[in-house]
Every structure is written in structure tokens, then in C-alpha cells.
Amino acid sequence: MDIKRAIVDLAPGPVVRAFAAPYVAGKGIESGIRKADEIWKANGLSSTLDLLGEEVFRREDVEATVATYFGMADQVRQRPYVSISCKPTQLGIHESEAYCLENMRQIVGRAAAQGTRVTVDMEDHTFTDVTLRLYKALRDEFDNVGTVLQSRLFRTKADIETLHAKPCRVRICIGIYREPKAIAHQDKPAMKDKLFDYVQLLLDKGHVPEIATHDEPLIERCLEYLDKRGCPNDAYEFQMLLGVPRQQVQRRIVERGLVMRLYVPFAEEWKYAVAYCKRRLAANPMMGAYVMKNLFGH
Numbered sequence: 103m104d105i106k107r108a109i110v111d112l113a114p115g116p117v118v119r120a121f122a123a124p125y126v127a128g129k130g131i132e133s134g135i136r137k138a139d140e141i142w143k144a145n146g147l148s149s150t151l152d153l154l155g156e157e158v159f160r161r162e163d164v165e166a167t168v169a170t171y172f173g174m175a176d177q178v179r180q181r182p183y184v185s186i187s188c189k190p191t192q193l194g195i196h197e198s199e200a201y202c203l204e205n206m207r208q209i210v211g212r213a214a215a216q217g218t219r220v221t222v223d224m225e226d227h228t229f230t231d232v233t234l235r236l237y238k239a240l241r242d243e244f245d246n247v248g249t250v251l252q253s254r255l256f257r258t259k260a261d262i263e264t265l266h267a268k269p270c271r272v273r274i275c276i277g278i279y280r281e282p283k284a285i286a287h288q289d290k291p292a293m294k295d296k297l298f299d300y301v302q303l304l305l306d307k308g309h310v311p312e313i314a315t316h317d318e319p320l321i322e323r324c325l326e327y328l329d330k331r332g333c334p335n336d337a338y339e340f341q342m343l344l345g346v347p348r349q350q351v352q353r354r355i356v357e358r359g360l361v362m363r364l365y366v367p368f369a370e371e372w373k374y375a376v377a378y379c380k381r382r383l384a385a386n387p388m389m390g391a392y393v394m395k396n397l398f399g400h
């Protein structure tokens with residue numbers, strides 16, 4: 103077993119929970135909505151709510167997850183500052199693509215009726231093809247659905263070029279998952295240069311980039327470019343994770359009249375949040391270092 107994976111697996115739940123606390127709204131849909139209302143009222147920050155959970159395999163658990171997403175769609179109505187994020191591995195992809203698509207159609211349709219947008223998150227490269235197929239099928243039918251592309255993957259340029267004839271909202275990020283050398287950039291400066299290139303390409307293709315990064319020089323580079331290009335404020339937005347301390351830059355983005363959206367995860371049970379954070383830590387051990395740096399400075 104990978105030594106890092108073993109260390110993360112052995113970390114006691116309460117330790118992981120303490121690490122996770124700033125990044126998770128809490129337990130239950132209400133905690134996610136409370137946090138979304140709080141940051142909107144206090145700082146004009148939008149949110150995307152995400153239900154944390156381990157990968158879901160059993161049909162009864164998938165059904166419970168779908169029911170929670172229905173609850174989210176219903177409860178966020180009349181909050182134009184809140185959207186919803188979901189993942190194929192929570193919604194039945196392990197059973198079949200058709201089952202997963204049907205679950206997503208129900209969720210996106212229910213959200214559409216309430217005027218709420220849904221983003222289909224991107225997982226590791228083994229799910230890229232299927233996630234894009236699901237997304238394209240949903241986009242054929244709905245206007246309130248977006249997805250995510252990862253600038254570390256070599257394939258992303260082609261994925262943007264072939265995404266959809268209709269305009270799409272695309273969260274563009276470097277990607278959280280470590281991917282093999284054969285298919286992905288390994289160094290962050292290259293991933294971030296690509297992210298900048300893909301913001302331009304997405305706009306060229308008529309899509310709406312949702313720029314998800316905490317890297318302040320990269321944000322400045324994008325802002326300067328977007329200003330020069332003369333993009334209207336609703337042609338793009340910025341996104342960050344709840345708990346990553348970037349208050350100043352977030353305030354500046356809001357003051358410019360742009361959307362600054364935080365990813366607000368909540369869990370039905372803390373054990374799911376802990377399991378999720380352990381998986382994320384194992385996938386990206388730098389996350390632990392970020393938390394320490396954010397808490398205690400450089």
C-alpha cells in the first residue's frame with residue numbers, strides 16, 4: 103500500500119474532523135443553506151452546495167442521495183446566489199450510465215423548476231469520458247446545467263473544442279486528483295498556464311468560464327485579460343473553496359460587480375465528511391500542508 107495512503111487511513115476521525123472543520127458547513131442541508139445565507143448577507147459571496155459522501159454503491163444509498171439532492175433543490179429556491187454541485191459516483195454511475203443519467207435528469211429538472219443551477223463535478227480521469235457524456239446529454243435538455251474541466255489533463259483543449267454547440271458554464275480548475283504522467287501535466291505552473299489559456303478558449307467558443315483557483319497571481323492575470331477583452335460581468339465568475347482564507351481578493355472581486363462563489367460542502371453524517379476528507383488527503387497530501395499554512399502562516 104502507498105505509504106501516504108496508509109498514514110491518512112490511520113489518522114483518527116477526530117483529527118481529520120478538526121482539519122476539515124473550516125472547509126465543511128456542517129451536518130445536514132440546513133447547515134449548508136445557513137452558511138450560504140450567511141456569506142451572501144455578510145460579504146455578497148455566492149455558493150455552490152455540495153453533499154459530501156463516500157462513493158455510493160448500493161441502490162438504496164443512491165436513492166437516499168438523490169432524495170437529499172431533491173431536498174436541496176427545493177430548499178434553495180428563491181436564493182439566486184446558491185447553486186448545487188453533484189458527482190456521478192454518488193448518483194449511480196457504479197450501477198450503470200443510464201441509471202446515473204436518469205438520477206441526474208431528475209435532479210437537474212427539479213432544480214430547473216426552482217430556477218437553480220446544477221454543476222456536474224469532475225472526478226479522476228477514469229470518469230472524464232462518462233462525465234462528459236452525461237453532461238452533454240443533460241445539456242441537450244436543460245439550460246441550468248454546467249460541468250467542470252481540469253487544466254492538468256492533456257485532453258482538456260479537445261474537450262473544450264467539442265463540448266457542446268450551446269453555451270456551457272464550465273468550472274475550469276487545475277484538478278484535485280494526481281494523474282499519470284502520460285495523460286497530465288505534473289507541475290503546477292504548467293497547469294496554471296493552461297488554466298489561463300482555457301479561460302480564453304472557453305470564451306472564444308461562447309462558453310462561460312467559472313475560474314476556480316486560490317492562486318492570486320493567476321486571478322490577477324485573468325482579471326487583467328478579461329478587462330482588456332471587455333467581457334461583461336456575467337460572462338464569467340470566480341470560485342473558491344469555503345475556508346481557504348482569501349477574503350481580500352474575494353472582496354475586490356465582489357466590489358467589481360463580479361460573481362465570487364464558494365464551494366460549500368455539507369455532510370449528512372460527520373463520518374462521511376471524515377471519509378471524504380481522508381480520500382482527498384490521500385489523493386492530494388499537499389492539502390494537509392495547505393491547511394497548516396493557512397492556519398499558521400508561512
Ligand SMILES: Cc1cc2nc3c(=O)[nH]c(=O)nc-3n(C[C@H](O)[C@H](O)[C@H](O)COP(=O)(O)OP(=O)(O)OC[C@H]3O[C@@H](n4cnc5c(N)ncnc54)[C@H](O)[C@@H]3O)c2cc1C
Nearest residue numbers: 223224250275276277278314315316317341342343365392
Ligand atoms: C469551487 C471549486 C470547485 C472545485 N471542483 C473541482 C472538481 O470538480 N474536480 C476537481 O478535480 N477539482 C476541483 N477543485 C479543486 C481544484 O482543481 C484545485 O485542486 C484546487 O482549487 C487547488 O488549486 P489552486 O488553483 O487553488 O492552486 P494551488 O496552487 O493548489 O493552491 C493555491 C493556494 O490555495 C490554497 N489552497 C488550495 N487548495 C486548498 C485546499 N484544499 N485547502 C486549503 N487551502 C488550499 C493554498 O494556500 C495554496 O497554496 C475545485 C476547486 C474549487 C475552488
